[in-house]
Amino acid sequence: MSQQQIQPGQRIRVRHEIDRREGNWVQEVEGVVLAARPEKTGSWFAHGKDDKLWISRVRLQKDDGEITTIAIAPDTRIELLDTPESP
Numbered sequence: 001m002s003q004q005q006i007q008p009g010q011r012i013r014v015r016h017e018i019d020r021r022e023g024n025w026v027q028e029v030e031g032v033v034l035a036a037r038p039e040k041t042g043s044w045f046a047h048g049k050d051d052k053l054w055i056s057r058v059r060l061q062k063d064d065g066e067i068t069t070i071a072i073a074p075d076t077r078i079e080l081l082d083t084p085e086s087p
Contacts, residue, residue, distance in 0.1 A: 006036040011081040031060030
């Protein structure tokens with residue numbers, strides 16, 4: 001699933017896996033999507049929009065109510081857990 005397919009209200013699981021010499025580090029987060037969009041960082045980057053580095057981010061509300069923002073890397077896996085209810 002790509003970030004372009006993510007819509008507010010969907011429940012997703014985001015999985016990051018980082019290769020390390022000591023063994024891979026895996027982190028998973030589940031929640032309801034509040035927003036999914038590119039956002040600029042404080043870092044300067046030549047020729048980027050507004051001369052900033054833009055990173056794709058997903059804002060989730062976890063089951064315990066915590067709101068978290070996750071940066072989406074090229075190797076991030078996103079899984080749709082269910083679809084939003086139709087009105």
